[in-house]
Every structure is written in structure tokens, then in C-alpha cells.
């Protein structure tokens with residue numbers, strides 16, 4: 001596949017057309033405008049691609065700059081070459097029609113960064129759209145809506161393939177102000193936390209006392225603070241003793257923040273049920289999560305410590321969580337201390353969450369947990385096997401439509417974390433594992 005990409009040679013202040021061919025074979029060949037630095041390109045771009053699960057193809061890549069004579073080009077054509085290679089190797093979908101312009105450096109993390117430019121002549125006539133670093137957009141293309149400012153390769157893909165313009169710079173930004181606690185979690189648990197944080201999926205944490213359920217909830221709130229998703233407060237109501245609870249007040253207080261319902265198993269049954277509808281309503285306005293012991297003593301299902309409750313008591317306790325109530329949560333996580341615990345590496349964790357969130361915002365304008373109705377189905381991009389598998393699961397388990405939607409939303413986030421456009425069957429299977437119906441909760445009583 002051969003793609004033409006317009007770019008710009010800084011040394012000559014002139015536009016250059018880069019023709020990129022990806023064909024069987026194994027080498028990288030750079031033709032015209034000889035530049036010894038061109039040998040670095042495959043390694044450098046490969047590193048950048050890996051951050052998004054793409055790669056430099058194991059094929060012969062030929063890049064031809066025209067006109068071929070003139071000064072050599074440098075890192076200012078990184079983005080043009082990257083786009084040509086990703087399109088040519090079919091790792092991206094087909095580009096939008098029309099000639100396009102790509103200009104900017106790409107660092108090893110896949111960020112698109114500006115290079116100093118003194119002037120830009122008028123764009124060639126055949127250029128219909130393009131991507132440049134934010135700084136270049138502001139300085140030279142502020143009046144041109146077809147040239148967008150981008151901060152990383154994911155945003156470039158969204159624009160090149162789907163025509164989705166990136167958010168203005170600084171909408172989602174990692175700051176350095178918040179410091180995160182040392183949190184030791186098993187690799188499964190880290191993964192689950194990443195999914196919950198990335199899609200902002202309501203989560204219900206079950207586990208014995210002292211395993212850090214509250215800490216996890218607080219960390220999720222800190223992540224929102226850090227990524228400036230929801231700057232509102234962390235609200236943790238005192239577990240009520242009667243069914244008269246101030247739901248509206250809590251929702252009001254937690255608006256734009258995180259409402260955390262702790263020790264929910266100890267709440268009066270009427271109070272638990274009274275939360276159901278308000279929580280459903282509030283998902284567009286705040287984030288909520290809950291935590292509970294799995295049984296009165298707290299150790300049911302624990303690998304090492306014995307639960308002293310009779311099975312009838314465990315059942316009675318867990319039956320307090322009705323399926324419609326559990327359905328308010330996209331992920332049920334069992335938190336206990338396990339063997340393979342490791343500290344969460346926050347900078348990398350946050351980077352992955354941020355990228356996954358950016359994909360969601362660029363695609364649908366909201367987080368996956370908030371997808372509803374038409375927007376949900378239009379942004380899911382389920383591969384046919386994935387769609388068949390989720391329906392088969394629904395039939396087998398007798399699940400309602402809400403359960404299907406919840407599993408699909410989580411699967412969408414799993415695909416976003418991998419930088420994939422299409423939700424695959426394995427994402428559905430993983431999402432089903434997080435659903436309450438896979439958690440061995442004894443409740444079976446659909447009202």
C-alpha cells in the first residue's frame with residue numbers, strides 16, 4: 001500500500017511530498033534528500049508505536065521525498081513518516097479522502113511535539129486537512145479549521161481515520177500536584193482498577209475488613225483529580241442505621257465528584273434499595289462506588305482465613321444485594337491480600353488511563369460508563385464474534401439488556417486500553433468475568 005503525505009522541510013522552508021510504500025521484505029529505505037539520521041527512524045518510531053500497541057512493520061518500508069533534491073529533512077517529518085507507515089501497514093483504517101499534511105516531531109512515547117518554525121507559506125492546493133502540534137496550530141493555522149492541533153498519535157489516528165478532531169489542548173492533562181499512596185495489589189487487581197479508572201465504571205468492592213477497599217475508592221477519586229475529569233469532592237456518607245437516608249443531599253454534595261457507599265452490607269435493606277434509582281440517574285453527573293464485606297464476619301471466600309458464618313448466614317447476607325442493585329455496578333471486585341502483590345507504578349498507570357480516556361472523549365464525548373442508548377451502540381464497534389458471544393452469554397445466564405450493556409461498556413474500555421478500534425471477543429469474555437453474575441454472589445432472586 002502506498003500513501004502520499006504532505007509535510008514541510010524546515011531547512012528549505014518548502015513543502016515536501018513524502019511517498020511511503022510498505023511492501024514484502026525487511027528493510028527501511030529512504031530515497032532523496034539523503035540524511036544519515038534517517039537510519040534512526042525505524043527504531044524511534046517503533047518505540048513510539050509500541051505505546052499504542054502498534055509496531056514498525058516487519059516489511060520493507062520505502063520513503064521517497066519529492067522533490068528529491070534540496071536540503072535534508074529532519075525530525076520535523078516524523079509525524080508524516082509515522083502516519084504513512086501506520087496507514088501503509090494497515091494498522092490504521094483507511095484515511096479520510098483528500099490530500100493531507102502532517103508536520104511535527106514524535107517522541108518515544110508517541111507524543112507529537114513542535115519544532116521551531118519561523119514561517120509557513122500557504123499550504124499546497126491539494127492539501128485538504130492535516131495535523132500539527134498544538135503550538136504550530138496556534139501560531140500558523142489558528143484560522144484554518146481543517147488543520148487541527150494534536151498532542152499524540154492516538155489523536156492523529158482519530159482524526160486521520162475517523163475525522164474526529166482532538167480536544168483543545170489541556171482538557172485532560174496529567175499534573176504533578178497530587179501524590180499517590182503506595183498501593184500493593186495483585187496483577188489481576190491492578191488490571192481491574194485500571195479498567196475501572198479508564199472507563200469510570202461504577203465498582204463494587206467486596207472483601208474482608210482492612211484490605212483497603214476505602215483506599216481504593218479514594219485512589220479512584222485522586223485519579224479523577226489528577227486527570228481533571230471530575231474535580232468535585234469525595235463524599236462518604238456515614239452508613240445509615242435506618243431506611244431514612246438523605247440520598248438527594250449526598251448526590252448534591254458529591255456532584256462532579258465521587259460518592260462512596262461504604263459497608264453497604266450493613267445498611268438496612270430498604271436503604272440499599274432506595275439508592276438504586278438515584279444512582280442510575282446520577283451516572284452522568286458524578287462517579288459512585290460501593291464496598292462491603294462478603295459476609296457478617298468478612299472472610300467468606302478468603303484464601304487463608306476461615307469464615308465463621310454458616311452458609312445460610314452468608315447467603316442471607318449476600319441476598320441483600322439484589323441483581324437489579326448489583327446491576328448498578330459494572331465491575332465487582334474481590335479485594336483480598338494475595339501472594340503476587342506489587343506496588344502500582346503510578347506514572348505508567350496514569351498514562352494508560354489517560355490515553356484510554358482520551359480515546360473515549362474523542363469518540364463519544366463522554367466516558368464509556370456514561371454511554372447510553374444510540375450513542376452506546378454507535379460507539380461500541382463490536383466485532384461480530386464479540387457481538388455473538390455477548391448475546392450467547394445473555395441467553396445462557398438469562399441476563400437482561402442492562403447486563404449486556406454493562407458488559408459491552410467494560411469491554412469497550414478494555415479495547416481502549418489496548419488502543420484498539422474494535423472490541424474483540426476476548427474483551428467481552430474479560431468483561432463478563434468482572435460482571436456480578438460471575439462473582440459467586442449467592443443472590444439469584446430477580447424480583
Ligand SMILES: [Zn+2]
Nearest residue numbers: 295297307309
Ligand atoms: Zn463470614
